[in-house]
Amino acid sequence: MRRSQDQRKAETRQRLLQAAGELIAERGVAGASVDALADAADRTSGAIYAHFGDKEGLLVALLDEWKDATGDAVRAEYEATDDEGARFAALWRNFVSPPPNASDAWVLLEHELWLYACRNERARSRVAARYDDARRALAQTLHASDGTSAEEVAALFIALMIGLEMQRRLDPDAITDETALAGLRALAHLRQPAENV
Amino acid sequence: MRRSQDQRKAETRQRLLQAAGELIAERGVAGASVDALADAADRTSGAIYAHFGDKEGLLVALLDEWKDATGDAVRAEYEATDDEGARFAALWRNFVSPPPNASDAWVLLEHELWLYACRNERARSRVAARYDDARRALAQTLHASDGTSAEEVAALFIALMIGLEMQRRLDPDAITDETALAGLRALAHLRQPAENV
DNA sequence: TGATTTCCGTAACGATCCCTATATAAAGCT
DNA sequence: AGCTTTATATAGGGATCGTTACGGAAATCA
Structure with a gap:
C-alpha cells in the first residue's frame, strides 16, 4: 500500500504520543527512556528527535494534545x-x-x-x-x-x-x-x- | 571532640534523611542521584549504602520517619x-x-x-x-x-x-x-x- | 597499648541514558 | 526515469547512574 509522506508522518506522531502517554503513566517520566518510548510506538529514537527535538519536546507536545x-x-x-x-x-x-x-x-x-x-x-x-x-x-x-x-x-x-x-x-x-x-x-x-x- | 560510634552513626543517619527530603522535593526521586543525596548531607555514597542498603531503602526509611x-x-x-x-x-x-x-x-x-x-x-x-x-x-x-x-x-x-x-x-x-x-x-x-x- | 570492630570514604565497573551524526529507503518532482 | 527531499533507522559517543569492593581512620575492647 502506498502512503504519502504526510500520512506517514502524522501516523508516527500519533503513535509516539499515545505510546508516550501509556508508558509514562506506567513507568514515570524519568523511568521511560527515549528508546523505550520509541519502541512502544514501534519506531526508533530517531523518529522522536525528528518530531519533537528532544524528550522534553515530546512531553510538551503530549500536554498540548491532552489539553483539548x-x-x-x-x-x-x-x-x-x-x-x-x-x-x-x-x-x-x-x-x-x-x-x-x-x-x-x-x-x-x-x-x-x-x-x-x-x-x-x-x-x-x-x-x-x-x-x-x-x-x-x-x-x-x-x-x-x-x-x-x-x-x-x-x-x-x-x-x-x-x-x-x-x-x-x-x-x-x-x-x-x-x-x-x-x-x-x-x-x-x-x-x-x-x-x- | 570525642564522639561515640553510636552518636556518629545516628547523626549521619539523620543528616542523610533530612538531605534526602530536601533534595528529592527539589529534584524528584529519579533526579536526585545517590551521590548527590550523600553530598547534600556532607557524606558520601558509602554512608548511604551502609545505612540503607540501596536507594530504595533510603526512601522507605524516609517514609517511616515522616509517618510519625x-x-x-x-x-x-x-x-x-x-x-x-x-x-x-x-x-x-x-x-x-x-x-x-x-x-x-x-x-x-x-x-x-x-x-x-x-x-x-x-x-x-x-x-x-x-x-x-x-x-x-x-x-x-x-x-x-x-x-x-x-x-x-x-x-x-x-x-x-x-x-x-x-x-x-x-x-x-x-x-x-x-x-x-x-x-x-x-x-x-x-x-x-x-x-x- | 595492641588487636579488633565499626563506620564511612574512595575508586571503579557495567548498565543506561539522552542526544548527534550519518545512512537508507520511500515519496515528490520534473 | 533520474534527482531531490523527506521521514525514519542505525550506530555510537559522552555523561551519569546505582552498586560493589576495598581501604583507612576512629572508636571499642582486652
Whole structure:
C-alpha cells in the first residue's frame, strides 16, 4: 500500500504520543527512556528527535494534545441523567475507574506531568492552561445552579476528586463511594459564608 | 571532640534523611542521584549504602520517619482558636505556605513519594499508613462536631486541600483563600444524604 | 597499648541514558 | 526515469547512574 509522506508522518506522531502517554503513566517520566518510548510506538529514537527535538519536546507536545481532549467524554455521560445524585455518581465513577478503552492509568500520567510541570518552566504554563480548561469545562457542565460562581465549584470538585482518588489508590477501602458523593454534594450546594448574618 | 560510634552513626543517619527530603522535593526521586543525596548531607555514597542498603531503602526509611511527625504541628496551631473560620484558615494556611523553617517544598515531596509508592510494593503500604495516620490525627483534631464520621470528614478535608494546592501551585490566582475556606466549611457540615426523606 | 570492630570514604565497573551524526529507503518532482 | 527531499533507522559517543569492593581512620575492647 502506498502512503504519502504526510500520512506517514502524522501516523508516527500519533503513535509516539499515545505510546508516550501509556508508558509514562506506567513507568514515570524519568523511568521511560527515549528508546523505550520509541519502541512502544514501534519506531526508533530517531523518529522522536525528528518530531519533537528532544524528550522534553515530546512531553510538551503530549500536554498540548491532552489539553483539548478533556471535558468532552465527561460531559456526555454527565448529562445522561437529570438527577443530581446520579450525575455526581457518574462524574466520580468516571474519575476513579475510567472506561477500559482509555488508558487505565491516566490519573497517574496526570500526576506525573503535574510534578514535571512544577519544576519545568515550559511545561508549567501548559499544565496550568490544562487545569484552567478543565475547570471551565466542568463549570459549564454544572451550569451554576446557585448564585455561587460555577468555576469556583468546579475547582473544588476537581480538587476533591483528585485528592480522594489519591487516597483510594493507595488503599481502596479508605474512601467509599458514599463519602465521595457526600463530599461532592456538600460542595455543590455551598452557600455564602454568612448564612447567619 | 570525642564522639561515640553510636552518636556518629545516628547523626549521619539523620543528616542523610533530612538531605534526602530536601533534595528529592527539589529534584524528584529519579533526579536526585545517590551521590548527590550523600553530598547534600556532607557524606558520601558509602554512608548511604551502609545505612540503607540501596536507594530504595533510603526512601522507605524516609517514609517511616515522616509517618510519625505529621499531625502534631498542625494540631497546635489549629487549637489556638475556638472560632471555626479561624481554625480552618489556620489549617489551610499551614498547608499552602508551611512555616519557613520546615522544608518549603514538603508538598512536592509528598507527591513525589506518593507517585513512587503507586509503583512500588514496599513503599505503598508505608505511604498508605501515613495517609491513614493523617486522617486519624485530623479526625481527632476536628473531634466530630456532628453525627457524621469524623474520619470521613478528615479524608475529605485532606483531599480538598491537596487538590486545591495542586491547582494553586501551577497558578496562584486560580484558587483564592475564600474559595478554599468555603469548601472546607461546606465539607465540615455535610449532613446525611437524605435530608428530604 | 595492641588487636579488633565499626563506620564511612574512595575508586571503579557495567548498565543506561539522552542526544548527534550519518545512512537508507520511500515519496515528490520534473 | 533520474534527482531531490523527506521521514525514519542505525550506530555510537559522552555523561551519569546505582552498586560493589576495598581501604583507612576512629572508636571499642582486652
